[in-house]
Amino acid sequence: xxxxxxxxxxxxxxxxxxxxxxxxxxxxxxxxxxxxxxxxxxxxxxxxxxxxxxxxxxxxxxxxxxxxxxxxxxxxxxxxxxxxxxxxxxxxxxxxxxxxxxxxxxxxxxxxxxxxxxxxxxxxxxx
Numbered sequence: 054x055x056x057x058x059x060x061x062x063x064x065x066x067x068x069x070x071x072x073x074x075x076x077x078x079x080x081x082x083x084x085x086x087x088x089x090x091x092x093x094x095x096x097x098x099x100x101x102x103x104x105x106x107x108x109x110x111x112x113x114x115x116x117x118x119x120x121x122x123x124x125x126x127x128x129x130x131x132x133x134x135x136x137x138x139x140x141x142x143x144x145x146x147x148x149x150x151x152x153x154x155x156x157x158x159x160x161x162x163x164x165x166x167x168x169x170x171x172x173x174x175x176x177x178x179x180x
Contacts, residue, residue, distance in 0.1 A: 055079040055169040057149050062174030069139050069178070075132040075149030075171055083127045086152040086161055089134045091145035091176075101147070102134060103161035112161045116142075139178045146173040 061073040073089070088103035102123040103112045111123055120138040125131070132149055150167035152158045158166045 055151060057151060057169055057171035059147065059149050059171045059174040062147060062176045064177045064179065065139055067140055067178055067180050070135070070137045071139065071176060073134040073136065073147055073149075073174060073176075075134075077130050077132065077149075077151060080151055080169070081154045082125070082130045085154050086156070086158040086166070087123075087125060087132045088150045088152075088161055088167060089123060089132075089147060090150060090164060091143075091147045092173075093142075093145040096145075098148070098164060100162040100164070103158075104132070105158055105161050106152075106155075107157075114162070136176070139176075141178045141180045144176060144178050146175050148173045 056078045058076045084106050086105045089101040090098050091101050092098040100114050104123050122135040124133045149171045151169040152167050
């Protein structure tokens with residue numbers, strides 16, 4: 054059974070930084086495409102960033118390019134999202150997601166390609 058547990062959310066002021074973590078168990082981490090999504094109140098869940106297997110290519114939503122960075126530590130089975138220059142519009146619940154192990158994901162920005170999700174961590178950015 055796959056478990057994803059996010060941590061690192063919080064309340065910060067605009068311009069601050071946060072680092073989110075997602076610990077995964079029950080799946081071969083090194084051969085899994087992983088992603089971050091977020092959902093703000095009253096809005097649909099949206100793609101933030103992904104790191105694809107194979108090759109570790111990184112993908113970002115236009116709204117976070119240059120400010121957020123996704124990374125992974127295969128030894129620690131952990132996915133990270135470094136968020137710099139936070140803005141009030143980044144306020145949302147952030148979810149990590151895992152695609153089926155060994156499956157090539159052609160569209161890492163599509164939530165339908167992920168089959169396991171964490172419970173989410175709240176990020177609130179005040180102006």
